[in-house]
Amino acid sequence: MKLKQIIESLQVEMMTESADLEAEITGVYIGDLLSLVMAKAKQGDLWITIQTHLNVIAVVDLLDLGAVLVAEGVDIEEETLAKANSLNIPILRSRLSAYDLAKKLSQLGL
Amino acid sequence: MKELSLHILDIVQNSIQAKASHIEIFIEEDLSINRLRISIKDDGIGMDQDTLQKVIDPFFTSRTTRKVGLGIPFFKEAAESCGGFFVIKSELNQGTYIEAVFQHNHIDRVPIGKIHDTIMVILHSDQQFDLTYRHRYNQKEFKLDTIEIKSILETEDLRSPDILIWIKEYIHENINELKES
Numbered sequence: 001m002k003l004k005q006i007i008e009s010l011q012v013e014m015m016t017e018s019a020d021l022e023a024e025i026t027g028v029y030i031g032d033l034l035s036l037v038m039a040k041a042k043q044g045d046l047w048i049t050i051q052t053h054l055n056v057i058a059v060v061d062l063l064d065l066g067a068v069l070v071a072e073g074v075d076i077e078e079e080t081l082a083k084a085n086s087l088n089i090p091i092l093r094s095r096l097s098a099y100d101l102a103k104k105l106s107q108l109g110l
Numbered sequence: 111m112k113e114l115s116l117h118i119l120d121i122v123q124n125s126i127q128a129k130a131s132h133i134e135i136f137i138e139e140d141l142s143i144n145r146l147r148i149s150i151k152d153d154g155i156g157m158d159q160d161t162l163q164k165v166i167d168p169f170f171t172s173r174t175t176r177k178v179g180l181g182i183p184f185f186k187e188a189a190e191s192c193g194g195f196f197v198i199k200s201e202l203n204q205g206t207y208i209e210a211v212f213q214h215n216h217i218d219r220v221p222i223g224k225i226h227d228t229i230m231v232i233l234h235s236d237q238q239f240d241l242t243y244r245h246r247y248n249q250k251e252f253k254l255d256t257i258e259i260k261s262i263l264e265t266e267d268l269r270s271p272d273i274l275i276w277i278k279e280y281i282h283e284n285i286n287e288l289k290e291s
Contacts, residue, residue, distance in 0.1 A: 034184060035111040053191075055183050058168035062180075083169075 001025050001110055003067055003090060006046065010104050012069065012092040015076060019090030025066040028105050030098045034059055041065055046105070048098045052076040057083045067091070071098045113223025114148060114212075117188060119231060120181035121150045121208055126237050128154025128206065134242045135229075137222065139214060141248055146194075146212040146219070153205040162200050185210055192216035226281040229254070230274050238266075243281070247288045254281060 004021035007014060026044035031037045032051050041047055043064045049056065050072050057080055060068055067090040070076060076091065084091050094101055111117055118135060125133045130152035138147040157165065164170040168183040185208070186196040193213035200206040212219050229243055233256070243254040259277070260266060268274065 033112060034180075034187075035116070038180070053187050055168045055180065055187055058180055058183065061169070 001108065006067075006105070006108070006110075007092060009108055010092075010094060010096075010101065012094040015070070015081060015091040015093050016084045016089065018085050018088050019067070020088065021090075023066055023090070025110065028102065028110055029065075030102060038063065046110070048101055050074050050098070052080055054080050054083060056080060057087065057089060060084075060089050061087055069094065069101060071096060071101055111184060111188070111220065113220055114188070115223040115225045115228040117181070117185045117210070118148060118150065118225070119228045121185060122228075122232050124181060125150065125152035125154050125206065126232075126235050126239065128152060128156070129237070130154035130205065130239050132240050132242070133232075134244070136244045136246075137225070138246045139248065140246075141214060144214045146214045146222075147209065148212075149207065149209040151205065151207045156202045156204050156206055157200040158202045162198065166196075166198065182208070188212075188220070192219040225285065226278045229281055230278040233268055233274060233277065245285055245288065250288050252281075252284045252288050 002021070003019065003023045003025055006025060007021070024044060025046045027042055028048065029037065029041035029045045030048045031040070032049050034051065034055055037047065038059055041063055044066045046067050046069055047060065047065050048069045048071055050070065052070060052074060054077065056068060070091065070093040073093060073095040076093065081091065122133060122135065132153050134151040136149045165182050166186055168180055170179060182198065189196045189210040189212055193216050194211040197209040232241065240256045245252045256268060259268065263273065
């Protein structure tokens with residue numbers, strides 16, 4: 001599924017500028033413990049988390065994840081957004097919980 | 111990481127790679143001031159000031175195979191997200207000192223975990239080095255020193271299954287005792 005379909009259907013905020021909206025999202029992973037995400041998430045996944053530290057971007061870069069979806073509307077550090085922009089990593093944000101987001105993504109067929 | 115002992119393992123592996131001949135791990139739990147401090151000190155090759163600035167950056171690693179090295183950034187983040195702080199000091203050809211301080215009862219602080227397993231894995235390394243592990247819990251302290259163990263056992267090499275398993279159980283029992291009374 002294309003990233004732009006997810007953005008439109010879930011009505012999430014796009015927090016970064018330079019993302020490729022045609023990028024293909026192939027799965028979803030939910031987690032806040034970065035070391036576990038590093039071990040379990042797969043390339044192309046949309047990663048739902050409430051972590052916003054710069055280390056999040058390092059994990060996305062390392063695993064080549066599709067995008068980050070920050071749940072619960074938490075604030076995102078400037079440093080994190082700047083690095084995501086420079087690496088063309090999309091960061092989305094929603095006020096919904098990870099569970100509610102997962103339900104919607106499931107309805108979309110992911 | 112799910113346990114602080116895994117952070118320790120990660121950091122000590124850096125010390126081993128930095129050709130340390132002596133590594134000191136010190137865990138200090140002081141409940142009267144609600145503080146947990148973990149420090150790791152080595153006498154390895156150390157880093158210049160330029161490299162030191164970079165190692166806390168998650169997009170830097172001394173390994174060329176991977177773009178990011180996350181051991182130090184993860185440890186720093188863990189401490190800072192638990193009302194604590196992180197210190198790293200290093201001198202080229204002198205060694206490196208790392209300290210992570212946590213608010214002991216912080217809800218997000220993960221447990222210290224299976225430190226006895228971590229020490230066993232560290233001692234199983236191919237490289238030769240000596241290790242001091244001290245663990246202080248309020249007023250009481252446990253200390254393990256591989257130099258002493260080597261002298262008692264009259265061996266230079268602790269990497270036999272019997273010795274490693276004995277060390278692991280010895281640590282486990284002593285840390286439990288430390289926290290019981």
